[in-house]
Amino acid sequence: MFASQGSDGWQTSACKSGIGLALCERLLLQDDQIRLCLACRNMQRAEAARSALLSSHPSADVGIVQADVGSIKSVLQAAKTLKERYKQIDYLYLNAGIMPNPQINLKALVKGLFSRNVISMFASGEGLLTQKDSVTEDGLQEVFETNVFGHFILIKELQTLLCHVDNPSQLIWTSSSNARKSAFSLADYQHRQGQESYSSSKYATDLLSVALNRQYNKEGLYSSVVCPGLVMTNLTYGILPSFFWTLLMPIMWLIRVFTNSFTISTYNGAEALLWLFNQKLESLDPLAKYHSCTSGLGRNYVKPLRMDLDDASSLSFYGKILDLEKQIRKRFVPGNC
Numbered sequence: 001m002f003a004s005q006g007s008d009g010w011q012t013s014a015c016k017s018g019i020g021l022a023l024c025e026r027l028l029l030q031d032d033q034i035r036l037c038l039a040c041r042n043m044q045r046a047e048a049a050r051s052a053l054l055s056s057h058p059s060a061d062v063g064i065v066q067a068d069v070g071s072i073k074s075v076l077q078a079a080k081t082l083k084e085r086y087k088q089i090d091y092l093y094l095n096a097g098i099m100p101n102p103q104i105n106l107k108a109l110v111k112g113l114f115s116r117n118v119i120s121m122f123a124s125g126e127g128l129l130t131q132k133d134s135v136t137e138d139g140l141q142e143v144f145e146t147n148v149f150g151h152f153i154l155i156k157e158l159q160t161l162l163c164h165v166d167n168p169s170q171l172i173w174t175s176s177s178n179a180r181k182s183a184f185s186l187a188d189y190q191h192r193q194g195q196e197s198y199s200s201s202k203y204a205t206d207l208l209s210v211a212l213n214r215q216y217n218k219e220g221l222y223s224s225v226v227c228p229g230l231v232m233t234n235l236t237y238g239i240l241p242s243f244f245w246t247l248l249m250p251i252m253w254l255i256r257v258f259t260n261s262f263t264i265s266t267y268n269g270a271e272a273l274l275w276l277f278n279q280k281l282e283s284l285d286p287l288a289k290y291h292s293c294t295s296g297l298g299r300n301y302v303k304p305l306r307m308d309l310d311d312a313s314s315l316s317f318y319g320k321i322l323d324l325e326k327q328i329r330k331r332f333v334p335g336n337c
């Protein structure tokens with residue numbers, strides 16, 4: 001999902017369910033004069049989300065655009081449409097993300113329950129999940145393309161709408177506390193080999209955000225990463241069926257008392273995304289991940305935590321992703337590299 005503020009008003013682009021839709025609702029509750037644009041792969045679902053938002057905020061300006069971040073062709077087309085439609089984008093929320101075929105490692109879960117790291121295990125899901133990734137029509141790993149590279153190409157394509165020194169814009173990546181350095185390898189940054197493509201892609205997001213700040217702050221573009229916490233959405237219903245999560249709810253409320261990262265509802269999960277919208281860009285820490293938190297008593301707040309990365313590795317990854325961009329552009333825009 002994407003968000004921005006246009007010179008002729010606020011403009012946001014988001015998705016049709018989950019944390020993205022909750023963010024749109026919260027943004028409109030705060031200011032229904034904001035201009036939103038939802039970028040979604042499925043136009044029927046986009047229309048449904050738009051109608052839902054308009055039914056509670058009839059005077060809102062909510063646009064939609066077709067964008068599949070798992071397809072370079074679709075991203076290029078979406079960027080073209082957006083450039084025809086808007087003069088400036090102020091907030092771009094990069095929300096779309098997938099975790100295909102997740103499997104729970106029961107042995108690690110049981111072992112973790114009796115370890116000293118039980119709280120951090122629940123907060124990050126570290127070592128508890130594996131995924132089965134696939135290759136897209138573009139020849140890229142699906143999780144990498146959807147969670148990282150498709151967004152990156154969109155940003156590059158929208159550069160003229162995003163980079164304004166006198167009126168800075170913001171990129172907001174939906175990362176995760178599941179992002180893990182040990183799941184990521186610069187030599188295999190698409191994660192072709194392993195079974196933790198989700199962790200790897202979210203770590204790649206964190207690296208990329210840091211590099212984008214180094215590259216674009218002087219041009220008036222700032223990048224931040226958030227973790228919405230554990231939220232009940234289609235993504236988590238892919239891990240366990242919804243009735244199972246309902247059964248687990250009393251335990252999750254108990255765990256929330258200790259971690260504050262079990263935000264559970266999409267409203268709570270959108271806390272850090274909304275908070276970032278209201279901050280002065282220059283005051284944000286490029287090395288922090290902003291976590292949505294919910295206390296045991298249900299109070300929402302935002303906790304910035306330093307990310308486990310450094311400038312050198314973020315720049316090395318940026319170099320790799322620029323090389324990949326060149327290759328892809330050669331294929332999609334012959335004569336343009």
Ligand SMILES: NC(=O)C1=CN([C@@H]2O[C@H](COP(=O)(O)OP(=O)(O)OC[C@H]3O[C@@H](n4cnc5c(N)ncnc54)[C@H](OP(=O)(O)O)[C@@H]3O)[C@@H](O)[C@H]2O)C=CC1
Nearest residue numbers: 015018019041068069070095096097176230231233234235
């Ligand atoms: N739920 C959680 O506990 C957590 C989620 N996150 C992250 O939050 C983000 C939102 O996820 P969440 O709301 O939970 O899950 P959902 O599955 O509800 O939302 C994911 C959104 O991404 C869209 N999407 C997926 N693939 C593509 C694509 N190729 N092109 C365009 N849109 C796409 C989906 O669209 P469609 O409806 O068409 O499938 C959907 O709207 C993700 O990046 C996720 O990794 C991070 C931490 C925790």
Ligand SMILES: CC(C)=CCC[C@@H](C)[C@H]1CC[C@H]2C3=C(CC[C@]12C)[C@@]1(C)CCC(=O)[C@@H](C)[C@@H]1CC3
Nearest residue numbers: 104122123124125128176177178229230248251
């Ligand atoms: C809650 C109980 C008692 C059991 C569920 C165990 C796991 C399925 C669950 C525990 C921590 C969860 C978790 C995630 C998925 C489900 C768990 C592993 C995430 C990895 C989902 C996606 C994210 O981005 C992370 C922020 C989540 C971290 C916690």
